[in-house]
Amino acid sequence: MNNFRFIEEKIAKVLMLFSVLVVSGFVFSVIYTIFRRGLPVLTWSMISQLPGGGFYIGQDGGFLNAIIGSVYIVGASTVIGLSVSIPVVFYLNVYLKRNSRFGYLSRLAFDVLFGIPSIVYGAFGFTIMIYMGLRASLLGGIIVETLLIIPIMIRTMDEVAKTIPTDLLESSYSLGATRIETIGVVMRQIAPAIATATLLSIGRSIGDAAGVMFTAGFSDNIPTSLSQPAATLPLSVFFQLSAPQVAVQNRAYAAAVVLTFIVLVLSLAGRFITAHFSKNKV
């Protein structure tokens, strides 16, 4: 008579295993589909060459412009992002008291900023650029991507910085260090988090298309100054895919493979770092 609850338990277990299978299936399906379609058409010249004359009707050339453009934008925004977010995390955790109102409010604000879609960042960045008289350019792309990744960085590092024991800070103070001089101790504690935050932000900004669409524009050349438009990998995939020629579409799929590969490496490296480099942690 009471068997029903055991049957229920069985059914639930089957359903749960099924859902795990579905999710894993999705992961492999996405990666398999992208690689299956893109890998056979990927050639070295696509990665190493700029778009040629008849590029958009399917003639020779590659998407080196997009790779370099992405590297410029991601590299610059990561450096700027880190140099803004490390001080903010330090301030939130060392200068402010644990239950400070201001700390609560700013953490909430970063959570909210984290949730705002990149298309809105793009639109906002675009209005600022028009206001300042800028055109779609490398600089615009860097600004928007920086704004986009700062909340990610701060949230990731703050999660770890929050767990630093107060005793540790106090022992530093008791040796006569000021709060700013305690930064070495804090940095040592959050070093793995800085690495994960960097990888996360690189992954997010290299894959972001909606933010740079308005602000960085697109160009067949490698930008030589901040005021020139720059191509990016996701936009290169997107634009080439909407072309009618199969040869151009093939290049889009090849670019998608490159992008997927980069992101795969980044996310696996992130896991590895969190797992293996938390040695100095108290």
Place this chain on the structure above:
Amino acid sequence: MNYRLIKDKVAGQLMAVLTVSALLLVVAMGIGLYLKSAPILSQHSLWTLLTASDWQPMKGKFGFFPFLMGTLSVTTLAIAIALPISLLMAIYLTEYARKVFRKCLFPLLDVLAGLPSVIYGVWGTLLIVPLIAEWLLPHFPAYTSGYTVLAGGVVLSVMILPLLVSLFIELLSSIPAELREASLSLGATRWQTVRLVLLRKSAPGLLAAVVLAVSRTMGETIAVLMVCGNLAIVPTSLLNACYPLPALIANNYGEMLSLPLYEAALMFAAFILFFVVLLFNLASRIVLRQVSR
């Protein structure tokens, strides 16, 4: 000695300024987008903009209703697909699975969370859209294209799965073990414990997590742009094409500078997104913080 104290103070103040300016970014975004969309708000009332379904920018007709319905339909569908899967998976990982198994699955979730929107879009056009076109459309002759609400919903649901799973896992593992033990010791099965104790205990948090996922789904741009068909109609079935708000903004940025009112209309679309996402995020984050305390 004094120099060191001054350095400490100055550094603190500089960092405070950085933190405050990050705070102000939220405010600046809202104000900036609102000012940019002011021209269209002065010509049409908010109510007409939101409920009219005529979209002919060149004739000065800006009805956002099809786009709002487009966003609403793909978002609802995506949550409806992702919610049961992610909840079951999170329960399995926290309550049933062994540690080794968990360690193998987390990297998969990382990958799923890390893949860019455009890759999901390519996946959708390569796999989901043809699947719908070949398997489903022959049974429904009234519809002609695989680029549909259904395709958008499926792609979006996969994209929000990792977010939902990780939020659910966090919520479930914050419940004290004593509660589980109490329930088990009374003779309840594990699933009864989950259903009657854990899910009830974490209900507000679960709701907040879903709201958070909804706001994430609404803002996804490139993937939906690639698989939804982008027709400015009010979708009435899963096999209709639709045109969500972010896709509208992304698709028209090139031509919007031709008409001042057109630009204002697109910025208004961005403002709607910003406003809704802001509200949803604030509400759910505050609840989640209360829960985790």
